[in-house]
Amino acid sequence: MKNCIIAPSVLNANFLQLGQGIKAIENGGAGLVHLDIMDGNFVPNISFGPGISACVKKGTSLPLDCHLMIANPESYVAEFAKAGASIITVHAETTNHLDRLLHQIRELGCKPAVAINPATPIENIKYVLDIVDMVLVMSVNPGFGGQSMIAYTLDKVKCIRDMKPELDIQIDGGINLKTIGQAKEAGANIFVVGSAIFGTENPEETCRKFVELVK
Ligand code: DX5
């Protein structure tokens, strides 16, 4: 079994105290900081871009996991690499040239990853599984934190795990202390957790609980 990692999403953190929020998850044993980049085009919400990502990079020793939910990702991946991203995840639905884009990310010195929306079949990414460092299976429709996990997405996790036992599989959306067990059981090993950490009184302690649970 692959190592299990908690990747807290700061989307629902208090942005006035973002630095403290990031310290909390760092102390709580997080393995990555998950940054949700939204453009109001591919998804119906706007979050933040490379500028804030670069600030986060300066304030943490955790690797940055940049989840791009944006149209024309080709035009922005270099900016996120410059901002200090370790992993750059692009949605298969956002590009006509997925293979080229994933290579572009690697050439920039980052780990390329591909994401799929709940309704996107895994066949769409079958041929790039060998050239990515991670697959992100969306377990909610992207755009907002605090939604409920869509159960059928776990089937997709299972299928990808069967196809590639060694691949990092990230699951994102609706992961909480109740659903994380099913996600792990299905074969995911990197868990994005947003509101179930940053919506609690003590994000550090909650993050530690998640880390313990997947050990
Ligand atoms: C959804 C984002 C997620 C989200 C996770 O579009 O990609 O990372 O913020 O938040 P929760 O854990 O609250 O579903």
Ligand code: ZN
């Ligand atoms: Zn995300």
